[in-house]
Amino acid sequence: MKQVKLSMNWTKKLNVSKVATKVPALIVVSALLSCAIVGTLNYFATADALSVAAENKLNALLEARRQALRDYLTSIEQDIRFQADNPTVHSAVKSFVSAWTRLGDAPTERLHKAYIEDNPHPVGEKQNLDKAEDGSRYSKVHERYHPWFRRFTQERGYYDLFLFDTQGNLIYSVFKEADFATNVVDGEWKDTDLGNAFRAARDNPQADALNLFDFRP
Numbered sequence: 001m002k003q004v005k006l007s008m009n010w011t012k013k014l015n016v017s018k019v020a021t022k023v024p025a026l027i028v029v030s031a032l033l034s035c036a037i038v039g040t041l042n043y044f045a046t047a048d049a050l051s052v053a054a055e056n057k058l059n060a061l062l063e064a065r066r067q068a069l070r071d072y073l074t075s076i077e078q079d080i081r082f083q084a085d086n087p088t089v090h091s092a093v094k095s096f097v098s099a100w101t102r103l104g105d106a107p108t109e110r111l112h113k114a115y116i117e118d119n120p121h122p123v124g125e126k127q128n129l130d131k132a133e134d135g136s137r138y139s140k141v142h143e144r145y146h147p148w149f150r151r152f153t154q155e156r157g158y159y160d161l162f163l164f165d166t167q168g169n170l171i172y173s174v175f176k177e178a179d180f181a182t183n184v185v186d187g188e189w190k191d192t193d194l195g196n197a198f199r200a201a202r203d204n205p206q207a208d209a210l211n212l213f214d215f216r217p
Helices: 002-084 087-101 107-117 137-156 193-203
Strands: 162-164 170-173
Touching (some): 087 137, 087 162, 087 170, 107 137, 137 170
Antiparallel strands (some): 162 170
16 A cells, blocks of 8 residues: 555656646747747838838839929920020021021031031030131131030030021031931931921921920930
8 A cells, every 4th residue: 555655646746747847838838929929910010110111201202203303394494485585596596597508508518527527626525616617607606606505505404405497407506416417307317306396396386385305315
């Protein structure tokens, strides 16, 4: 009987020992599980908050860019309307048209040679020549008006500025590239937006008409 009681006592002690070991383990597991759940919930809540903040920031940036573009296009419209009524521009167009007609049968070749090929300034700086030494009436007119147009484009941040006659001849440009002194109605550049802009203005000769085309390469 003593042996049986002894065995029973040892069994009770072992069971108590196992329970005593399991309880802290369960507490630790429960705590870890709770931390994991709370951490996961906090992660998703934080991720959602960051996503919303990033979206709001991008929307604000997009609206700022839109407003900047609207302001830029408005400034271009204002410049065009102002220059369209500018007596200096009117006088320049008349003078360049008159000088163009005196260049003879090959105005494009003559002006390309004088202002591009024989221009002492390198490519990208051709606009720095005020007057070609070809003795033409055109160069005298160019010397008079070119510094003013060049300064205007520099101050306003424009790449170039163009003057046309009513036949589509590009009688003047500030930057003097390959389209200078060509015809945008039937010439090489007729299918560009420069040609489109001229035809749009020609076909709608209203004092308040304004024609803009999308930016392209």
